[in-house]
Amino acid sequence: SFSREAQIFVEKFEGALGKGKGKKFYAYKVMMTKKWMKFQRDFENFKTACIPWEMKIKEIESHFGSSVASYFIFLRWMYGINMILFGLTFGLVMVPEALMGKPYGSLPRKTVPRAEEATAMNFATLWDFSGFAQYSVLFYGYYNNQRTIGWLKFRMPLSYFLVGVGSIGYSFMIVTRTMAKNANDDGGGDDTSFNFSWKMFTSWDYLIGNPETADNKFASITTSFKEAIVEEQESRKEENIHLTRFLRVLANFLALCTLAGSGYLIFFVVRRSQQFALEGLENYGWWERNEVNTVMSLLGMFCPTLFDVISSLENYHPRIALRWQLGRIFALFLGNLYTFIIALMDEINLKARYLLPFTLEEEKIVKYNMTIWEASLYNGTIPENSTAPPIQVDPADVPRGPCWETMVGQEFVRLTVSDMMTTYITILIGDFLRAVFVRFFNYCWCWDLEYGFPSYSEFDISGNVLGLIFNQGMIWMGSFYAPCLPAINVFRLHTSMYLQCWAVMCCNVPQERVFKASRSNNFYMAMLLFILFLSTLPAVYTIVSIPPSFDCGPFSGKTRMYEVISETLEHDFPSWFGKVFGYASNPGLILPFILLMVLSLYYLNATSKSYKEANLELKKKLQSVRIEN
Amino acid sequence: RLHGRYHEMAPNVVPMDYTKDPDVKLPMQLIINMPELKENPFKERIVASFSEDGEGSLSFNDFVDMFSVLSEMAPRELKAIYAFKIYDFNTDNFICKADLEKTLNKLTREELTAEEITLVCEKVIEEADMDGDGKLGFADFENMISKAPDFLRYYFKKK
Numbered sequence: 001s002f003s004r005e006a007q008i009f010v011e012k013f014e015g016a017l018g019k020g021k022g023k024k025f026y027a028y029k030v031m032m033t034k035k036w037m038k039f040q041r042d043f044e045n046f047k048t049a050c051i052p053w054e055m056k057i058k059e060i061e062s063h064f065g066s067s068v069a070s071y072f073i074f075l076r077w078m079y080g081i082n083m084i085l086f087g088l089t090f091g092l093v094m095v096p097e098a099l100m101g102k103p104y105g106s107l108p109r110k111t112v113p114r115a116e117e118a119t120a121m122n123f124a125t126l127w128d129f130s131g132f133a134q135y136s137v138l139f140y141g142y143y144n145n146q147r148t149i150g151w152l153k154f155r156m157p158l159s160y161f162l163v164g165v166g167s168i169g170y171s172f173m174i175v176t177r178t179m180a181k182n183a184n185d186d187g188g189g190d191d192t193s194f195n196f197s198w199k200m201f202t203s204w205d206y207l208i209g210n211p212e213t214a215d216n217k218f219a220s221i222t223t224s225f226k227e228a229i230v231e232e233q234e235s236r237k238e239e240n241i242h243l244t245r246f247l248r249v250l251a252n253f254l255a256l257c258t259l260a261g262s263g264y265l266i267f268f269v270v271r272r273s274q275q276f277a278l279e280g281l282e283n284y285g286w287w288e289r290n291e292v293n294t295v296m297s298l299l300g301m302f303c304p305t306l307f308d309v310i311s312s313l314e315n316y317h318p319r320i321a322l323r324w325q326l327g328r329i330f331a332l333f334l335g336n337l338y339t340f341i342i343a344l345m346d347e348i349n350l351k352a353r354y355l356l357p358f359t360l361e362e363e364k365i366v367k368y369n370m371t372i373w374e375a376s377l378y379n380g381t382i383p384e385n386s387t388a389p390p391i392q393v394d395p396a397d398v399p400r401g402p403c404w405e406t407m408v409g410q411e412f413v414r415l416t417v418s419d420m421m422t423t424y425i426t427i428l429i430g431d432f433l434r435a436v437f438v439r440f441f442n443y444c445w446c447w448d449l450e451y452g453f454p455s456y457s458e459f460d461i462s463g464n465v466l467g468l469i470f471n472q473g474m475i476w477m478g479s480f481y482a483p484c485l486p487a488i489n490v491f492r493l494h495t496s497m498y499l500q501c502w503a504v505m506c507c508n509v510p511q512e513r514v515f516k517a518s519r520s521n522n523f524y525m526a527m528l529l530f531i532l533f534l535s536t537l538p539a540v541y542t543i544v545s546i547p548p549s550f551d552c553g554p555f556s557g558k559t560r561m562y563e564v565i566s567e568t569l570e571h572d573f574p575s576w577f578g579k580v581f582g583y584a585s586n587p588g589l590i591l592p593f594i595l596l597m598v599l600s601l602y603y604l605n606a607t608s609k610s611y612k613e614a615n616l617e618l619k620k621k622l623q624s625v626r627i628e629n
Numbered sequence: 630r631l632h633g634r635y636h637e638m639a640p641n642v643v644p645m646d647y648t649k650d651p652d653v654k655l656p657m658q659l660i661i662n663m664p665e666l667k668e669n670p671f672k673e674r675i676v677a678s679f680s681e682d683g684e685g686s687l688s689f690n691d692f693v694d695m696f697s698v699l700s701e702m703a704p705r706e707l708k709a710i711y712a713f714k715i716y717d718f719n720t721d722n723f724i725c726k727a728d729l730e731k732t733l734n735k736l737t738r739e740e741l742t743a744e745e746i747t748l749v750c751e752k753v754i755e756e757a758d759m760d761g762d763g764k765l766g767f768a769d770f771e772n773m774i775s776k777a778p779d780f781l782r783y784y785f786k787k788k
Contacts, residue, residue, distance in 0.1 A: 194773050
């Protein structure tokens with residue numbers, strides 16, 4: 001019967017076989033179609049190959065499931081954002097200053113002070129980001145406050161300010177845009193009427209000829225089946241509603257108790273440390289001195305495990321359980337941070353009341369010292385009412401004012417670097433050494449190391465995701481004071497990707513129950529947005545309320561940092577522009593505008609809800625029509 | 630070109646000249662070692678379903694048939710017919726539960742537990758069996774495959 005079909009086929013396509021009329025044109029058409037299809041396929045392959053790390057992530061997805069892969073996709077997305085932030089800070093702040101600003105050593109603020117010169121090049125100092133690293137384009141303090149630099153008349157302070165504000169604005173925009181895009185994707189939904197059948201009959205790719213690809217394909221098919229099985233088991237679960245509800249309420253109650261307990265513990269410990277400080281730290285040993293740090297680290301290590309145990313009461317779908325876990329750990333870290341700050345609040349209040357007049361005092365004192373010092377240079381050589389050429393003084397010898405912005409920037413950089421080191425060492429010891437130990441000592445150990453304790457570690461999704469998010473929060477907070485932070489973070493994410501991909505494939509085992517991550521990742525995005533909001537609060541506060549240091553940075557000499565905008569408006573724009581801006585920033589105009597935005601938000605929300613409902617109705621109709629057929 | 634491939638698998642058996650229509654068959658072992666089929670978990674079934682004598686030896690005609698069906702130009706209905714034959718391990722013209730279990734084991738290289746396998750096979754029968762006989766006839770299979778988005782993509786073959 002097949003040869004009959006072949007005969008029909010041949011008769012139909014006579015032209016292509018070189019017989020009948022129009023053969024040349026037909027043959028040409030067929031060849032062009034084939035070439036075009038081949039070109040399209042090659043182009044698709046090329047586009048996929050251009051996405052960085054796509055092969056690595058696909059490999060991880062096939063062995064470990066889509067939830068672990070979603071962490072790496074999130075990491076790659078963060079890398080993209082950090083590249084853009086790096087481009088902004090590097091191209092518009094660091095490079096112009098390095099190329100066109102006054103060179104190192106020309107101004108007091110750009111030179112290592114005489115007192116520190118001896119150690120300025122030591123590795124230990126550089127690792128701590130002091131010495132030469134501190135007096136360079138890497139930190140806020142290096143930048144000069146002249147309005148334009150170089151022959152291009154590049155407006156440095158304006159650029160610094162705009163890059164800072166622009167980075168925050170860009171981050172908000174991209175996070176919100178990604179959330180919106182993910183919400184769109186989710187709305188599609190897929191046709192799951194033949195889910196298992198399709199998986200069984202259409203998942204093997206008949207084009208595979210390479211053994212490694214075949215291995216990955218087998219692993220990915222197995223993982224895909226396992227995920228579908230988990231979904232099916234979850235949907236079949238017989239739930240005793242009352243028992244489940246009771247258990248869930250109990251679990252939440254226990255979680256709240258844990259959070260409250262940890263908060264109280266931190267409060268208690270901080271108060272005790274203040275007590276110790278009052279009585280003099282020399283009387284106490286190592287534990288008392290480092291009590292607060294150790295307690296916070298221990299809480300950070302053990303409470304997540306406790307939450308894990310509590311969540312086994314709740315019997316949720318693994319994806320939902322992961323979200324609860326993430327939410328609780330997030331609340332734990334935030335709660336700890338806030339109790340820490342509140343406990344210190346008294347101390348801060350005291351210090352602030354004393355410090356603020358001190359900093360002003362300190363400024364006056366330093367300025368006074370400088371005038372005296374200058375006078376001493378001219379001492380006796382020149383009469384008072386004549387102008388004399390300034391004496392050449394080495395900038396390293398000029399007394400310096402305090403520069404809190406650089407100090408803040410340095411703290412953030414040190415924190416980021418130490419966090420990076422801790423993560424890498426934890427991976428190497430916690431995962432790699434553990435795997436090596438289990439693998440090689442299994443032969444001479446009393447119980448089976450691979451099945452019992454400690455066995456190979458699983459990939460900790462929640463811990464890693466939260467680490468990534470909090471790290472990004474640090475970057476957002478600190479990049480205004482240290483333009484080098486995005487660069488450090490790009491380096492960190494790049495190495496992190498390779499190290500973690502290797503560690504996962506080499507030392508981890510897949511989880512017991514592999515579940516399909518929701519395609520959207522919107523949960524991670526929501527947490528990221530929240531952290532972004534929290535991190536930008538301090539920077540915005542300092543821009544608006546705190547006077548910049550008088551002796552360093554691009555805003556020195558101004559009473560507030562945002563004055564650079566009004567200065568630019570005065571000098572660089574025609575006068576009517578300034579007037580318009582003045583009118584526009586009138587509260588009488590801004591309040592109605594805000595009201596309008598709130599109303600349009602409400603309206604758009606209502607319309608989107610109604611569209612979703614209409615969508616669901618149509619889907620149901622489609623299903624019933626199909627069943628009828 | 631296909632003749633060249635057929636010939637080079639067993640040069641001493643396959644004649645270069647086919648005008649006299651000789652009766653030459655190549656055994657299954659040679660065919661499943663071809664690079665296109667080597668990694669395929671269903672290679673034995675593919676060769677068996679194109680073989681006229683059912684034992685797995687392919688004459689040159691069968692060989693050409695096999696590659697035509699697997700090519701891009703073959704129509705969808707034809708591919709569905711042969712896909713059904715491939716997955717029907719006991720050749721009773723129905724894909725029953727045992728066939729499904731064998732397919733699943735080949736696909737996952739036996740990584741799933743027994744209860745997982747049972748669950749999947751039950752689900753497949755539940756989803757695709759329209760006439761309620763507990764196994765998939767060709768009509769059920771065709772109905773399910775025609776709605777699948779991936780089917781045509783993965784059955785393409787480059788020449």
